[in-house]
Amino acid sequence: MTTDVLRQAVQFQATKLGPRLFEGMSYATADADRRVHGLDHTKYPHLRPLLTRSLLREYLESNGLPTGWRLEGNPALMGQLMLASPENQMIMRFLKERRRAYPGGVPVAGSSTARQQYWDLDGGGRSDWEANLLLLWDYIPVVDGIWGFTLRIVNTIESGIFGREVRCDLNLDVVGGGEIFDNLEWQGDEQEQSFFNVEVDPAANDW
Numbered sequence: 001m002t003t004d005v006l007r008q009a010v011q012f013q014a015t016k017l018g019p020r021l022f023e024g025m026s027y028a029t030a031d032a033d034r035r036v037h038g039l040d041h042t043k044y045p046h047l048r049p050l051l052t053r054s055l056l057r058e059y060l061e062s063n064g065l066p067t068g069w070r071l072e073g074n075p076a077l078m079g080q081l082m083l084a085s086p087e088n089q090m091i092m093r094f095l096k097e098r099r100r101a102y103p104g105g106v107p108v109a110g111s112s113t114a115r116q117q118y119w120d121l122d123g124g125g126r127s128d129w130e131a132n133l134l135l136l137w138d139y140i141p142v143v144d145g146i147w148g149f150t151l152r153i154v155n156t157i158e159s160g161i162f163g164r165e166v167r168c169d170l171n172l173d174v175v176g177g178g179e180i181f182d183n184l185e186w187q188g189d190e191q192e193q194s195f196f197n198v199e200v201d202p203a204a205n206d207w
Helices: 003-035 047-063 113-119
Strands: 070-072 082-085 090-096 131-143 146-156 168-174 180-182
Touching: 003 047, 003 090, 003 131, 003 146, 003 168, 047 070, 047 090
Parallel strands: 090 131
Antiparallel strands: 070 082, 082 090, 131 146, 146 168, 168 180
16 A cells, blocks of 8 residues: 555544544543542553553443444553454554653554564565554643643554654544644644653553
């Protein structure tokens, strides 16, 4: 699949997924914040991301996904969450960005062969899917005590090296109404906010 064809296909699917994903993330981030109330975020930085992923799965299991999409992944493995569309040969792995650990926010594949193949399909990895995508989220500064979030879909073209930005040929920011913005340069907030600088145990992002 060429980059242009992939971009058009993902853009079309993102307009279908966007509203439901934003509903789910709004619920999940707010509920996660409520559940960890009273616990010091700097002391337990892994709790909110793990709860958010788990609560998003629960929301999507209850409310469903657009036609042609289904939930995959084993939630017993650190809340592993994937969205798959067999008819479109697309799969998305839901992960939190870690901007301090990973320049640009996109996690590297690490030492796992399976992850390396997923991140770098065009480089020789094997997959049953035509498009192996990452569905990435991150916090944005709070407004009136409520944590906001970003959501984007990327297609990596390399497994990545720690300390360097992972190269992508697709970077689509998804917003609440289903709109998407094609953006190969991250335009997120660069402030030194605790929401971006949280250091989460790598296991919390495992799948």
